[in-house]
Amino acid sequence: xxEEIKRPLxxxxxxxxxxxxxxxxxxxxxxxxxxxxxxxxxxxxIKGGGAAGSGPAGWIVAAMPIAVGLGAMLAYGRYxxxxxxxxxxxxxxxxxLGFGVAFFFGFGYRLLEKVGAxxxxxxxxxxVMTFFYFVGLWIGRKRxx
Amino acid sequence: MNxxxxxxxxxxxxxxxxxxxxxxxxxxxVNAIETGxxxxxxxxxxxxxxxxxxxxxxxxxxxxxxxxxx
Numbered sequence: 354x355x356e357e358i359k360r361p362l363x364x365x366x367x368x369x370x371x372x373x374x375x376x377x378x379x380x381x382x383x384x385x386x387x388x389x390x391x392x393x394x395x396x397x398x399i400k401g402g403g404a405a406g407s408g409p410a411g412w413i414v415a416a417m418p419i420a421v422g423l424g425a426m427l428a429y430g431r432y433x434x435x436x437x438x439x440x441x442x443x444x445x446x447x448x449x450l451g452f453g454v455a456f457f458f459g460f461g462y463r464l465l466e467k468v469g470a471x472x473x474x475x476x477x478x479x480x481v482m483t484f485f486y487f488v489g490l491w492i493g494r495k496r497x498x
Numbered sequence: 499m500n501x502x503x504x505x506x507x508x509x510x511x512x513x514x515x516x517x518x519x520x521x522x523x524x525x526x527x528v529n530a531i532e533t534g535x536x537x538x539x540x541x542x543x544x545x546x547x548x549x550x551x552x553x554x555x556x557x558x559x560x561x562x563x564x565x566x567x568x
Contacts, residue, residue, distance in 0.1 A: 371523060497526060498526070498529075
């Protein structure tokens with residue numbers, strides 16, 4: 354059987370990794386999943402109003418995803434510091450693309466808004482950043498395959 | 499930079515995955531070095547030299563100089 358077909362799906366999606374990279378990335382992904390859950394939970398509680406919608410409880414609920422996000426950031430930083438050197442390069446190039454596009458898109462779009470483009474939300478910039486980060490990862494995997 | 503990684507690996511009948519395990523890097527890294535798409539860091543180059551028990555300059559050689567000086 355073809356070696357590529359025999360490889361587990363996850364290995365094909367993530368590319369080849371050392372054991373420590375896999376462990377560190379899994380840890381970062383768990384933090385990211387926790388952040389998604391806390392963000393969705395906080396959004397639900399705040400939009401639902403009630404005790405969590407305002408006052409000190411509201412502030413705590415709203416700050417929760419930021420605290421969890423800090424954990425995700427630290428876990429990703431650890432992965433990046435200890436990563437296989439080619440993986441680190443691919444990650445940094447993807448981050449540079451994501452950040453660069455979002456930065457210039459963010460500032461550039463403010464000018465477009467002034468000439469009639471629909472008003473964008475700050476989360477739209479985050480979506481652009483995330484999208485181009487994944488494009489950067491895909492380019493890196495292709496480039497060094 | 500040119501390298502003899504593929505030749506040295508073949509002499510030992512090692513797969514890329516086996517060499518990757520010896521070096522504690524991914525197989526993709528070994529492949530990228532062998533195909534010249536990626537030049538390893540100095541610590542990794544020394545690690546490679548130690549694994550193959552050869553001086554570093556017998557594994558890695560600079561690209562021939564461009565006669566036009568570019």
